[in-house]
Ligand SMILES: CC(C)(COP(=O)(O)OP(=O)(O)OC[C@H]1O[C@@H](n2cnc3c(N)ncnc32)[C@H](O)[C@@H]1O)[C@@H](O)C(=O)NCCC(=O)NCCS
């Protein structure tokens with residue numbers, strides 16, 4: 241022990257719908273970086289016996305059941321009305337913040353950690369990270385990927401896009417952009433190279 245207290249370098253990973261956040265987060269995980277997955281936390285807290293069910297049921301009567309939140313039905317409701325979306329976010333986002341703080345505490349000895357936060361720029365997440373990585377692919381590739389998902393329509397896709405900061409602005413505000421318009425292998429190599437660079441930066445910071 242040298243008495244120097246160090247903190248992990250916190251990477252914030254974000255990108256618009258279908259750009260490849262989850263896929264790239266898995267690549268960071270394989271490269272040995274602990275990953276906090278905001279979306280997975282939300283799903284768990286909205287799932288069977290999830291801690292947010294009482295608050296969500298109170299705010300959106302009939303939106304929950306034994307399986308947890310009926311996400312498709314709740315999504316149809318809140319994505320159609322900004323005030324309702326804000327009401328849901330006011331329930332969900334503070335709970336995600338608490339989970340993130342606990343994750344940070346549990347991983348305080350790691351040199352690097354990654355927060356996968358879909359709405360990093362749209363919310364306040366960007367102020368809580370040391371470095372921002374944006375995943376990005378050409379708009380046509382993004383569109384094709386998202387429209388291939390079951391339950392997705394062109395209308396729904398366009399609408400969700402309109403709720404998110406445009407890709408070009410995300411890229412402009414990124415410290416690093418990971419291109420997900422190429423093969424998975426090329427993207428994984430880019431992630432591995434970035435992890436090496438950031439590990440070096442974390443060591444120099446310590
Ligand atoms: C409304 C819900 C139940 C719909 O769930 P569903 O499984 O149908 O969709 P999913 O979560 O996969 O989202 C689909 C797309 O919409 C985007 N999206 C989700 N929430 C939001 C939001 N508040 N604002 C803008 N885009 C959003 C996602 O990033 C994704 O690209 C769910 O998205 C939700 O609880 N959203 C509010 C919490 C939130 O902000 N989550 C995202 C960051 S943690």
Ligand SMILES: Nc1ncnc2c1ncn2[C@@H]1O[C@H](COP(=O)(O)OP(=O)(O)OP(=O)(O)O)[C@@H](O)[C@H]1O
Nearest residue numbers: 256257258259260261262263385420422423424427
């Ligand atoms: N080079 C690549 N990098 C990342 N993803 C790729 C690449 N090539 C193809 N894909 C595919 O693109 C899709 C990206 O979906 P993914 O769920 O990772 O996106 P997301 O940004 O997390 O989506 P959402 O915002 O809707 O949660 C996956 O099916 C993945 O296999």
